[in-house]
Amino acid sequence: MAEQATIERVKAAFADRFGGAPDLIAQAPGRVNLIGEHTDYNDGFVLPLAIDRGTVVAARRAGSETVVYAADFDEEDRFTFAERIDDAGPGDWRNYVRGIIAMLVEQEMAPQGMELVIGGDVPQGAGLSSSASLEVAVGLAVASLAGAQIDLTLLAQLAQRAENEFAGCACGIMDQLVSARAEPEQALLIDCRSLECRPVPLPEHAAVLIVHSGVERGLVDSAYNERRQQCEQAAGHFGILALRDADEGQVESAEELDELARMRARHVVTENARTLDAAEALAGGDMARLGRLMADSHASMRDDFEITVPAIDELVAILQREIGGEGGARMTGGGFGGCVIALLPQERVDPVIDAVRRDYRPPNGKPVMIHVCRPAAGAALITSLP
Incomplete structure (x- = not known):
């Protein structure tokens, strides 16, 4: 889970950017893998755990346009669902957000318009899955705005697709699944074929x-x-x-x-x-x-x-x-x-x-x-x- 200071920072950025309070706030953690590297996309076994750093998303329904503000970069993205949601070009943070939202639109789990503010405290480029944390947090926030009770394994699968298809990384399911389903004080033994998860204290x-x-x-x-x-x-x-x-x-x-x-x-x-x-x-x-x-x-x-x-x-x-x-x-x-x-x-x-x-x-x-x-x-x- 993200630190409280990150949660407060995102709430303040939402009020500053859009005025008022969000309808909800979602978070998803980064992860570290104890053992089992490059086995997930080979249908194998992994043993990761979630860390106490993550991504926080403050979200509110709004009109027909979606506006996303990345507080960490002071950058914005705007799009509507009237046309196909495309990627934003190589290496752009917008791909992770657009990707998971596009997947949820397919599932009819996204409202027509939203205001989102995103912030996080997972170090980027460190191998701690800041991207999976972002995808899962945005996915949970958007599905919840639509009133959907999304299954966490499905959320992880959609987030994996987003990274594969929009961000261009052919990752396996591990990062997204542990970010979605981790349990406190436990590592998670994941069978990446069946998606069975067994907590290991x-x-x-x-x-x-x-x-x-x-x-x-x-x-x-x-x-x-x-x-x-x-x-x-x-x-x-x-x-x-x-x-x-x-x-x-x-x-x-x-x-x-x-x-x-x-x-x-x-x-x-x-x-x-x-x-x-x-x-x-x-x-x-x-x-x-x-x-x-x-x-x-x-x-x-x-x-x-x-x-x-x-x-x-x-x-x-x-x-x-x-x-x-x-x-x-x-x-x-x-x-x-x-x-x-x-x-x-x-x-x-x-x-x-x-x-x-x-x-x-x-x-x-x-x-x-x-x-x-x-x-x-x-x-x-x-x-x-x-």
């Missing part, structure tokens, strides 16, 4: 540490879509629906598979197994086992999937050294920059942070950004229509 003494590498990433402009294509090609080679249906022996014994495809497939197959094992370790409070699985996951992302960068590898090595066998650390998110996640005992947080500040120098030259969190709840209305 974190040990009471465990802390989640998120450290920004200082390398911003852009998934649409990166090799993210290329990795997805490579996975689909490997699945096609085996004649299966997705790499979820392959096993490690099958991947290693396929002599006609080229080495690059083998590497990509090996990561997905082994990462799925690690994610299921990690959920079991987490539920049992076995931090040492979880740490080993996180280390193996990072090595696989680095060597087989080739989505880490030197600064990320350095940061992970520092965290793994300092945490030792009491937890673990790995890159989190789509790759090519962003954040590292660590799970460790609460009493170890301060000395580990001290070591990171002492030994790590972000490439952007800024002070290292560190966030300590517990798992937060998913999307919700803060105030609702009378």
